[in-house]
Amino acid sequence: MVRSVSVDLNNDASLVIDIPDALCERDKVKFTIHIKTTLSSFQKSEFSVPRQHEDFIWLHDTIVETEEYAGLIIPPAPPKPDFEGPREKMHKLGEGESSMTKEEYAKMKQELEAEYLAVFKKTVQVHEVFLQRLSSHPMFRKDRNFQIFLEYDQDLTVRRKNAKEMFGGFFKNMVKSADEVLISGVKEVDEFFEQEKIFLLDYSSKIKDATAKAEKMTRSHKNVADDYNHISGAMNSIAADNNTAFKKHLEKCAEVFEKLRKLEDRVASDQELKLTELLRYYTRDIQAAKDLLYRRARALADYENSNKTLDKARLKGKDIAQAEENQKQCLRKFDKLSESGKKELTSFKARRVVAFRKNLIEMTELEIKHAKNSMSLLQGSIEILNSN
């Protein structure tokens, strides 16, 4: 499986995770998680376990809920696998089977399989990266629930239900998407965080926009590929009615367009995998970084409030000790978040740069490869058609 978005996440041989396989059954996707580890905390050194998308979400949510991790950038949850496109096509295929020729049916089936594969690659990649972010992080890798996720050899559904019951009520309180007003309103004394705040707020909107534009661009490529498909079919119809050498000529042309379609499809799906998915992922990751800033801003607000409370208590002469303790705790929490936040944001930048570099290089190499293939296809065809 191609691991693109994260490149350095499996450097550490003490815990290596990948998703070599996935099965699509009706509405559910079952991922096969493969773990190799030298850590003593695990019972076996190499094993596999099947997990569903919902299990990933459960794991993500429990991590978000964990107070201890407030100063860390929580790896964004993988989006739900979206097989709607291929499923629709499969439906059409089933319905229209009787009205299609054998060739048309075979061709449509082939297209369908290619689409499935593309969606597969995307969803496996994003689920894999999520786990790898956790396994490569010094704190997350030790998380109890993470270990359960990896090792528990039975269905996690029961556990998931229990977790919901436990956290249900508090859920909304803890998990709040970064409140931009709060973040930007905070009076920042730390230059580092001031810069980060400005950067993240701006970058966040830019990368969202770039993602949307990349999606439109990919969509257009797919439309062009579709058109090549129809052109090929129309040429074949005309060829069927012709005789003599012209028929062969037309059939050859139809074949060229069919091949062009395949190439254009590959260009579209590779662009999506390397560029659009990259942008999508980092849009989510930027959001996670913003969430960290938010939590820190909240902690700062709490600390400032605790100062006010302490002042009031001193004025009134009541509950001073409590107020002092509260203030100490708030300060501690704030400092902790600031310290770990700084580390996280710095490594976030490094991670981002590495990922962009890798994906841009791979995308460019694929573009070149596909263009060269197209060219040799076209030039070969021109030769054949000319010699006829």
Add this chain to the structure above:
Amino acid sequence: MNVNSPEAACLSAEDISPSSNGPRDDDPDDLFAEATEEVSLDSPERQPILSDGPSPAITPVTPVMISPRVDVFDRSPDQDEDEEENRDTFDIQISVSDPEKVGDGMNAYMVYKVTTKTSLSIFSRDEVCVKRRFSDFLGLYSKLASKYMHMGYIVPPAPEKSIVGMTKVKVGKEDLSSVEFVEKRRSALERYLLRTVKHPALLKDPDVLQFLESSELPRAVSTQALSGAGILRMVNKAADAVNKMTIKMNESDAWFEEKQQQFENLDVQLRKLHASVESLVCHRKELSVNTASFAKSAAMLGNSEDHTALSRALSQLAEVEEKIDQLHQDQSYADFYLISELLGDYVRLITAVKGVFDQRMKAWAKWQDAQVMLQRKREAEAKLQYANKPDKLQQATDEIREWEGKVQQGERDFEQISKNIRREVGRFEKDRVKDFRVVIIKYLESLVHTQQQLIKYWEAFLPEAKAIA
């Protein structure tokens, strides 16, 4: 715009694949095969300029130029055959250029420069420029259609009128869509003229010559009904009337039945292909727009990025994508002018071909009607034999003779149009194959060029991506 209109495609003389015509073209190398069969010296209405030979082919015949200064109208029929074979030196170039707006507001119109370069002697000069407006082209087509269509000639239709397009131009909208509209029309007018002069009979028609050469042209009035579609609509209405006749035409010639069916099928298939290509043009334009939009967004992202090397790479990515969007736009012009417009022309041509088949049915119906009339006159005469009215009898006998003549004429006309159609269809099919082969190669070459540029741009970007540190 770096795309050539397909004029060269239509003009280049190339080897023809074995013909797929009707039974008469057994030997494709014998240029005279059809010619010798077609000559019918005693047919009075046969125009002095019938086309006979097949389209230009690479043949062993030494090209002989048409003798200089021969007046078209004085030629006797059999001389024409010899001159026809020499069309492998089809030496005429026509270009439509320099659109100019004349006047203002709703009365404004576009004027185009029509330049003819030729060494053919039927023209008075070897290079001549005239100014023509759109209605002039329509006027030319309507004249040619009225002269030749009923004889079974496939007269190339003029481009369509477009109220929306022209209104924009008239009210002075200088935007891209008006510019594109004028260019689309200019190109279509050029193709129309080239197709018209490619037809051996039409090339020598005095109206065509006048159109190309004379500096003043009488204004073509009432062109409302005379656009290509307008005429064909009229023709097809007549055909509908014919089809509704209770007497179904006895098709004794399987060739016509087969061909008619073929053209029906081809009509449907070509329209489908045309629709797919139009969709491609549209989506390619969208791709260009979306790529440009992404380029801008990537540039903004690059500006926002605080890591210097990555920021630079993103800016460069934006530049690459900008170049690529231009590439897609150029390709969409190629999609359009090379393939889409050509297919559109052929869809209209097929309508003209179908019109010609219907003309034949009309001719058959006329012949049948004459026979019926003759029969009636004979019966009337027989009755009068017993009525003892000598003057009426004489009249009846005269009328019989008149209708006998008409029956003969009807039969001759029907046979003539059948011959013409066979020949025209053969020529049409050869041209169609040739056009398609040439255009498809040109188009694939345009795609090659696009891929070459893509390789160039991405190979230039690769080191930039690798330089991110």
